[in-house]
Amino acid sequence: MKIMIVDDSKAMRMIVRRHIDSAGLPDAEIVEAANGQEALDLIHQDAPDLIFSDWNMPEMNGIDLLRALRAEGSEVRFGFVTSESQPHMKDVALDAGALFLIVKPFSADDFKAILERVF
Amino acid sequence: MQVLTELDLGEVAESVWTSMLGFELVATDSPYDHASESRYLLSCVQITGPIDAAVTVEVPEGLGREVAATMFGMDVAEISDEEVWDALGEMANMIGGNVKGMVSGSAALSLPTVAEGRDYRVVVPGACVIQSLTYFCDKWLMRVQLIGRQ
Structure with missing residues (x-):
């Protein structure tokens, strides 16, 4: 399985990677991008x-x-991991075709629940 | 401005700090004084829309390196300046994002900005401090502030 993490913060990409590992997918192949444009290319x-994907990023959000x-x-399959916690943001995300929105700060359980639901 | 004074900045800051880092924040009435620190960092995000505000997080360099080391899963000695700026920016981003989430109406959150150095002052013209919280995080003093324009 190949999973892409898109976030302009290298620290946050590292944390998301650890949470994916601990949620039961330690063998997933992880690809990282620092913004939307870089992700689109990859x-x-x-x-x-x-x-x-993070929501707020330079170049392309x-x-x-x-x-x-x-x-x-x-x-x-696409979901957000973001500090954007206003209720209407989730509606915007789902309307655009996202499957989920995880709000920072998050827990390992949040990732486990999402991965169980998505796959 | 009323909406800002009703926000529980402390609850947000402590939740972000504890859940993302596992660090306990202990509120203190001690004045925030970084004069004894050789260098310190300030990270900031701005919220615009129904409110015009900023969230700042100030930490001494030593704590900034501990935060980055924890987020990256590395030893403090291995952490670069860029990784400290990245980690501190993300901490302000998470606190600011959750503050924004408590505001009704459509607001925008800026990308984080981080300043580092010694003996400097950061000013938002026309703004005042709405909430200022000082904490001990282990042996270090740190401060979280909510600043807003009248």
């Missing part, structure tokens, strides 16, 4: 099975990344 090469993917017909 997705065409790497075809991930699941994308965990997470919601624009998701909309760009859906506009080109991609149905890749």
Whole structure:
């Protein structure tokens, strides 16, 4: 299984990676990108099975990344890991085709529940 | 401005600090004084929209390196300056994002900014301190503030 983590914070990418490991997917192949544009370029090469994306990022933010993917017909599983906790943000995310929104700070259980639901 | 004074900044800050780092924050009435520290860091995110505010997190360099080492899962000695800035920026981002989540209406959150050095002052013109919380984190004093424009 290939999982992409998109976040402009290297520290947060590291934490998400550890949570994926501890949620029961230690053998997942992890691909990282620092913003939406970099992710978009990599997705065409790497075809991930699941994308965990931050919302606020330079270059291209997470919601624009998701909309760009859906506009080109991609149905890749996509969810947000973000500090954006306003209720309407979740509606915006789901309307755009996201499967979930994990709010920072999060726990290992949050990731485990999401991975069980998505796969 | 009323909405800002009703926010429980402490609950947000302590939750972020504990859940992401496993560090306990102990509130103190001690004045925040970083004069004894050679260098310290301030990370900041701004919230715009129904409110015009900023969240700042100030820590001495030693604590900043501990935070980064914990987030990256590395030894303090291995941590670079860029990794400290990244980690502290993310901590302010998480606190600011949760503060933003308590505000009704559509608000925007800026990307984080981090300042580092000694003997400097950060000012948001026309703004005042809404809430200021000083904590002990292990042996270090640190401060979290919510600043807003009138």
